Structure formats: structure tokens, C-alpha cells
Amino acid sequence: MKKQIRKIAIATLVGAVLASASWAQSALIDGTVTKVDAAASKITIKHGPIKKLDMDEGMTMVFTAKDKSLLDKVKAGDKVKFDADNVNGQFIVTAIEKAK
Numbered sequence: 422m423k424k425q426i427r428k429i430a431i432a433t434l435v436g437a438v439l440a441s442a443s444w445a446q447s448a449l450i451d452g453t454v455t456k457v458d459a460a461a462s463k464i465t466i467k468h469g470p471i472k473k474l475d476m477d478e479g480m481t482m483v484f485t486a487k488d489k490s491l492l493d494k495v496k497a498g499d500k501v502k503f504d505a506d507n508v509n510g511q512f513i514v515t516a517i518e519k520a521k
């Protein structure tokens with residue numbers, strides 16, 4: 422009986438993780454890359470409003486890549502979907518992919 426309960430608990434946990442992962446994907450921000458400075462781990466992105474970062478209007482701004490390798494996938498002119506966080510006042514791109 423205990424084993425059964427553990428199985429259900431694990432299944433619920435896996436379900437929750439999958440659900441949050443797909444939610445995160447749909448919450449990606451649309452943008453257009455205007456400049457990539459791989460050496461400095463910086464990327465300039467033109468984007469629309471980003472509520473979670475308190476940006477009520479679209480703008481073009483410089484982000485720092487969380488990981489340099491994120492910038493390998495994109496170049497100036499690309500339409501992208503990305504995620505970003507405010508870490509101590511610095512805006513960090515945590516994920517980026519070319520928009521389809």
C-alpha cells in the first residue's frame with residue numbers, strides 16, 4: 422500500500438514538473454536580436470512589454486547572457502523567443518531560441 426502511494430506521489434510530481442516546463446515555454450518573450458557581442462556575453466534585443474520585469478513598454482536594450490553558449494544560436498536580425506530575469510538590477514537572458 423505504501424509503495425502505491427509513493428508511485429502516485431512520484432507521478433504527481435513528474436506531472437507538475439512537466440506542466441511548469443510547458444508553462445515556462447509559453448511564457449517566453451518575443452523579440453528581435455539587433456546585436457550580439459559574444460566576447461562580452463552581451464546581446465541587444467528589441468522586445469515588447471515584459472510584465473515580470475516591470476517593463477510596460479517595448480524597447481531595445483542590452484542583456485547579459487547567463488551562459489555564453491546561449492549566444493551561439495542567434496545573430497543580429499533573428500526573431501527570437503527568450504526568457505530573462507532581473508538579477509540585482511542586471512538583466513540576464515536565461516534562455517533563447519530562434520522563433521519559428
Ligand SMILES: [Cu+2]
Nearest residue numbers: 468476480482
Ligand atoms: Cu527592456
